[in-house]
Amino acid sequence: MDFWLTDDQADLQAGIRSFLDGRYDLEVTAAREETDAVIDPAGWSDLAEMGVFSLVRDGLDLRAAAIAFEELGRSLVPGPLAATFVAASCDALASAADGARIVGLFEPQGELAMVEHPMQVTDLVWFADGEVRHVDPATLSLTPVTRDLDPLSPVASTTDLAPAFDVIATGDDARRMHSDATLLTAAVAVGVSAAATDLATAYAKEREQFGRPIGSFQAVKHLLAEMFTKTDVARAAVHAAACALDGASNEDPTHTVSVAKVMAGDAALFCGKTGIQVHGGMGFTWEVHAQRYWKRAVVLDATLGSSDHHAELVAASLLSS
Amino acid sequence: MDLRYTDEEQDFRHELRSWLQSVLGDVPPEPERHDWAGRRGWDSAWQRTLFDAGYAGINWPAEFGGRGATPTEHLIFLEETERAKAPYVGMNFVGLLHAGPTLIVEATDEQKDHHLPGILKGDHVWCQGFSEPGAGSDLASLSCRAIRDGDDYIVSGQKIWTSFAHVADYCEMLVRTDTNVPKHKGISWVIMDMLTPGIDIRPLRTMEGSTEFCEMFLDEVRIPVSSRVGDENDGWRVAMTTLSFERGTAFVSEMLQTMELCRDLATLATKITRSSGVAWEDAGLRRDLGRVTAELDALWALTRRNISEATRTGLVGAGGSVFKLAYTDLRQRLGEIALHLLDRASLSLDDIGELPTGEHVQGRIHGLSMTIAAGTTQVQKNIISERLLGLPKEPRV
Numbered sequence: 001m002d003f004w005l006t007d008d009q010a011d012l013q014a015g016i017r018s019f020l021d022g023r024y025d026l027e028v029t030a031a032r033e034e035t036d037a038v039i040d041p042a043g044w045s046d047l048a049e050m051g052v053f054s055l056v057r058d059g060l061d062l063r064a065a066a067i068a069f070e071e072l073g074r075s076l077v078p079g080p081l082a083a084t085f086v087a088a089s090c091d092a093l094a095s096a097a098d099g100a101r102i103v104g105l106f107e108p109q110g111e112l113a114m115v116e117h118p119m120q121v122t123d124l125v126w127f128a129d130g131e132v133r134h135v136d137p138a139t140l141s142l143t144p145v146t147r148d149l150d151p152l153s154p155v156a157s158t159t160d161l162a163p164a165f166d167v168i169a170t171g172d173d174a175r176r177m178h179s180d181a182t183l184l185t186a187a188v189a190v191g192v193s194a195a196a197t198d199l200a201t202a203y204a205k206e207r208e209q210f211g212r213p214i215g216s217f218q219a220v221k222h223l224l225a226e227m228f229t230k231t232d233v234a235r236a237a238v239h240a241a242a243c244a245l246d247g248a249s250n251e252d253p254t255h256t257v258s259v260a261k262v263m264a265g266d267a268a269l270f271c272g273k274t275g276i277q278v279h280g281g282m283g284f285t286w287e288v289h290a291q292r293y294w295k296r297a298v299v300l301d302a303t304l305g306s307s308d309h310h311a312e313l314v315a316a317s318l319l320s321s
Numbered sequence: 322m323d324l325r326y327t328d329e330e331q332d333f334r335h336e337l338r339s340w341l342q343s344v345l346g347d348v349p350p351e352p353e354r355h356d357w358a359g360r361r362g363w364d365s366a367w368q369r370t371l372f373d374a375g376y377a378g379i380n381w382p383a384e385f386g387g388r389g390a391t392p393t394e395h396l397i398f399l400e401e402t403e404r405a406k407a408p409y410v411g412m413n414f415v416g417l418l419h420a421g422p423t424l425i426v427e428a429t430d431e432q433k434d435h436h437l438p439g440i441l442k443g444d445h446v447w448c449q450g451f452s453e454p455g456a457g458s459d460l461a462s463l464s465c466r467a468i469r470d471g472d473d474y475i476v477s478g479q480k481i482w483t484s485f486a487h488v489a490d491y492c493e494m495l496v497r498t499d500t501n502v503p504k505h506k507g508i509s510w511v512i513m514d515m516l517t518p519g520i521d522i523r524p525l526r527t528m529e530g531s532t533e534f535c536e537m538f539l540d541e542v543r544i545p546v547s548s549r550v551g552d553e554n555d556g557w558r559v560a561m562t563t564l565s566f567e568r569g570t571a572f573v574s575e576m577l578q579t580m581e582l583c584r585d586l587a588t589l590a591t592k593i594t595r596s597s598g599v600a601w602e603d604a605g606l607r608r609d610l611g612r613v614t615a616e617l618d619a620l621w622a623l624t625r626r627n628i629s630e631a632t633r634t635g636l637v638g639a640g641g642s643v644f645k646l647a648y649t650d651l652r653q654r655l656g657e658i659a660l661h662l663l664d665r666a667s668l669s670l671d672d673i674g675e676l677p678t679g680e681h682v683q684g685r686i687h688g689l690s691m692t693i694a695a696g697t698t699q700v701q702k703n704i705i706s707e708r709l710l711g712l713p714k715e716p717r718v
Contacts, residue, residue, distance in 0.1 A: 001326050001393050003622070004629040009322065063322050201710050216713035218699070221706035228705055229643050236626050237619035239322055249324035255618075262615035308608055314618075315611030318587035 003239070005067070012064055016071040019050050024075040026289055032078070033151035039079040039102060039120045047077070048099025053088040057097060062180060066187040066242040070235070073191020076289075076296055078152045080104040080116055082184035082304075083125055086177040092134060092168040093123060105181075105303065106135050108161045116299070118142045118156035125177075126165060127304075132174045133165035150295035179245060179257045182304040186257075186264035187238050189300040193231040193267040196275035196293035200224060203279055214278075223278055227271045234260070234267035255317055258310040265307035268297035324625060326393070333390075334397045337376070341405040344370055348408060355531050361446060361488045364411035368443025377441040378417060380568065385425050385433065386441050392568040392631045396624075399573040409574060412485045412533075416440035416447035420493040422566040423510070427551045427559050436491070436512070450480040450494035450513065450537060451560070458700050460495075461504045461557060465539065467496035467511070473543045474498070474511065479536065486522045486535035489515050499554050510556035512548040519543070529686050569627030569637045572648055576621060579652065582684060583614045585677070586655075590662055592676060600662055613655045620648055639708045646701040649691040656685030 005013065023046055032038050051058055052072070055065045065085065072081055083105045088097035096103050104121035106113055115124065115137065124140075126133040140163055142156035169177055201224050204215030214220045241256035243249040249256070272294025276283035283290040301307055326334070348367065352359030371377045380395045381387020390398065402409075410417055421440045424433055439445035456463040465478025476496055486492070492513040499507030513520075519542035525534040551559035587610060590601040600606060627640045659667070659681040666673040670682050692698045706712040 001324055001330060001396075001625060002629050002632070003322050003324055003625045004633055005322060201712070204712060213713055215706075218703070218715070221710075221712045222699070222702040224710055224712065225646070225702035225705035228710060229646050232640075232643050233616065233619045233623055233647050236622040237615070239626070240324065240619070240622035243322055243324045248322070251324070259615040259618045262612060263619045266612070307612070311608045311611030311615060312604070313611070314615045315587065315607040318584050318610065318614060319591065 003243070009064065009067055012060075013067050013071065016050070016052075016068045017074075019046075020071055020075040020077070024077050026076060026292075029076060029078060029152065030289070030292065036119050038152055038154055039117060043077075044079060044102060045099040047072075048097065052081075053085050053099070054097035055085075056089055061242075062183065062245040063239070063242040063248070065180075065184055066238050069184045069187035070191040070194070070238070073188035073296075073300075074195040076152060076192065076195070076292055078117075080121065081188060082181040085184055086181045087123065087125055089177065089180075090132070090168050090173075092166070093125075096123075104137070106133075106163070107304070111161075112157050112159050113161060114155045114157050115140070115142060116153050116155050118144060118154070125168070127174070127178045127181075130170065130174055131167050132169035132177050134168045135163045135165050139163055150292075150299050152292065152296065153299045175254075176245075178304075179253055182261055183238065183241050183245060183257050185300055185303050186234075186241070186260040189264035189268040189297065190231060190235045190238050192293050192296050192300065193227070193234060193264070193271040196268075196271040196290065196297075197224065197227040197231055199289060199293070200227065200275040200278040203282075207280075220278060223274050227274050230263075230267040230270050234263040237263040255314070258305075258313045261305060261310040262307045262314060265297075265301035265310075269294070269301055269307075272297035326397070330393055330397060333394050334401060337398060337401050338405070340374055340376075341401060341407055344374070345405060345407060351408070357485075357488050357533075361412055361485075364408065364413055365443035365446070367408040367411075368413050368417075368441075372442045377443075378421065380566070380570075381421065381425065381441075385437055392570065392628045395568060395570045396573055396628050399570055400577065403574045403577045412446045412488065413440070413443060415449045415484065415489075415493065416445065416491075418566075418571075419449060419563050420447045420491070420512075423493065423559060423563050424550065426562045426565075427510070429550075432512070432548075432550060439490075445490040446485060446488055448483050448486045448489035448492045448515070448535075450483055450486075450492045452480065452482045454479055454481055458697060461508065463495055463497060463508065465494075465496050466500075467498050467509060467544070469498070469546070470543075472546050474509075474546060474549075476511075476513075476539050476542045476544055478539050480539070481525070481534075481536050483522075483535045483537050484533045486515070486537050487524065491515060492537075495556050495560060498556075502554070505557045507554055508556040508560075509553050510550045510559040511544050512550065513542065513544050514548075517542050517544065528689070529683070565636065567637055567641060568631040569624060569641065569644075571641070572644065573624065576617065576624065576648070579655065580614075580617055580621075582655065582659075582681070583610060583617065586610060586659055586662065586681065589676060589678070589681070593662060593666075606658070606662060609654075609658050613651055613658065616647065616651050620644060620651070623647075639704060642696075642701045642704045643709075645696065646698060646705065649688075649698060652688040652691050656688035660685050 084096050084103040087093040087103035101122045103123045106124040106126035121137050124135040124137050140158050140160050142158050144156045148154045207214050237260040241260040244251045244253040244256040275290045279290045282288050378387030379390045379398050383389035453463050467474035467476045494511050494513050498509040519540045521538040523536045525536050593600040627637045631637050666678045667682050670679050672679045707714050
């Protein structure tokens with residue numbers, strides 16, 4: 001048992017980090033808000049070229065993917081990252097691995113479905129009835145939203161809940177794709193938590209009130225300690241689930257993925273809101289990035305089952321053993 | 322990252338498991354909670370059983386009589402003993418996990434020869450005299466005074482939160498040997514024989530009712546200078562060496578018990594009825610309990626990460642604070658869920674009706690102590706924000 005990053009995993013993390021620092025500067029990403037192309041097509045191709053969507057095909061595993069996706073979350077990389085990753089593992093949509101497709105999710109809920117990046121997705125995957133379905137977004141009648149909660153995750157709604165589809169995976173493959181996508185969404189959320197914590201920590205060291213850095217006050221530093229702790233605990237859950245999906249653990253993959261999604265969703269929402277609080281009035285401005293972490297946290301928690309939903313699944317497991 | 326155990330680790334587990342099966346049948350029933358003499362006998366007998374089989378001092382180096390197990394083997398040992406419902410370390414806690422490790426690093430050969438075998442065999446029970454009424458989170462401000470008189474120190478003062486003082490043979494104690502220097506620099510670490518005249522022990526009644534905690538009043542107690550471990554006035558550093566023995570395993574048994582508590586509560590909720598039906602039909606309750614269970618699983622992962630770090634580097638670092646902060650808060654929340662579920666049955670520490678409700682009420686009360694003991698939540702947050710996040714330090718005097 002060695003639940004620590006291997007040298008290769010640490011190298012991968014550093015490689016992705018340095019790529020994103022150069023290619024996905026948050027100032028540049030934020031400048032694409034409220035345009036028709038929030039996802040930078042060249043940047044998307046570069047992600048593919050970096051191998052972000054083809055890690056498994058290239059001989060790596062979900063642990064490597066979880067490490068990479070946490071970094072994508074730190075940089076608030078826009079786009080349906082997890083769905084594109086799992087689509088790339090499927091013959092029908094394999095070209096997603098090369099960046100040729102931007103594959104989103106079709107997630108009906110109640111009377112409607114909210115589709116992210118409606119202007120840019122080329123394909124949608126739909127997890128339903130134990131199978132994975134492929135939907136052509138052009139066949140949906142989508143009503144664009146004029147004011148998006150997260151301008152880096154624009155959405156459109158549809159009440160067309162029975163679109164035409166092709167089945168692209170069933171059985172174990174479908175289950176694996178669903179679990180992988182859920183886990184990687186959690187991994188992105190951990191990155192969002194970590195970045196929100198880093199930004200608030202840096203601000204607390206530099207911002208002075210009453211003649212002292214605000215980070216010297218326990219009322220503030222204790223908030224940062226909580227942010228760090230929730231992020232770190234969620235990261236452990238994500239890594240444990242990645243081990244389970246890779247068969248490097250004797251724990252039930254489905255259960256550990258739910259655990260990871262609960263922890264990562266809650267951590268991102270907490271770190272998002274607390275990061276704004278630590279920034280005070282500036283945290284409520286458009287200019288400061290603190291708000292962007294919270295907004296992405298809301299999007300990620302509402303993707304592939306909220307923490308409430310997964311908490312119910314975990315609770316059900318208490319009676320099954 | 323790999324959570325699978327190696328073949329060697331699996332062999333260790335299987336060997337331990339079959340040994341436990343072979344001996345547990347002979348373990349007498351656990352004595353009543355407050356039968357201190359009975360519990361001492363029971364804990365000591367189990368320690369002797371471990372010793373005879375080569376499992377005593379699982380994490381102690383082999384040259385001092387321990388097993389010299391790796392952190393992962395220590396984890397497996399705690400996991401298997403807990404799952405087999407074997408006796409816990411009990412009263413031998415201070416000796417095996419605090420005093421012994423400190424002696425191994427800091428004591429003279431003579432002191433080691435004199436004390437280590439008694440701890441390993443379960444012959445001697447140790448207690449810890451660190452905290453004082455005026456020295457809690459600010460432990461280094463302790464004022465229990467030791468004045469040199471020939472070959473002895475004459476010690477007077479008061480200690481508090483001394484577990485099992487009324488049945489212990491020895492006490493690892495911090496005393497002030499110099500009042501004219503900064504507080505950390507005037508402390509010495511001494512071994513006190515609990516039979517020495519001048520020690521008055523009074524059980525401390527906590528909100529749980531009677532517990533193992535005591536207050537200790539020292540009135541001119543003579544402690545030989547030869548019982549000092551480390552140099553005079555170097556006791557603060559000596560006390561901190563215990564921390565370097567922590568390998569991330571401190572809460573393993575606890576956590577496994579808490580996981581079972583979650584399953585028990587879920588089962589209980591299917592049996593408790595409300596005007597609107599069975600309690601488990603309440604989605605709010607299920608979500609609350611599901612969240613706590615998820616966090617417990619996440620902390621189980623964090624535990625194994627801390628243990629892996631200890632295996633690689635020899636230290637857990639501030640990961641221990643992250644764990645303690647999250648785990649003790651979780652225990653508080655779980656306790657609250659239990660009381661909400663029990664509703665008016667929570668007014669009784671005895672079981673009500675046919676259901677095992679009492680242990681959940683007891684557990685909830687105990688949870689209130691967990692965010693205080695061994696470094697309060699607030700102290701842990703200072704540690705995390707200062708050591709891991711690099712924020713400005715609290716004023717220290």
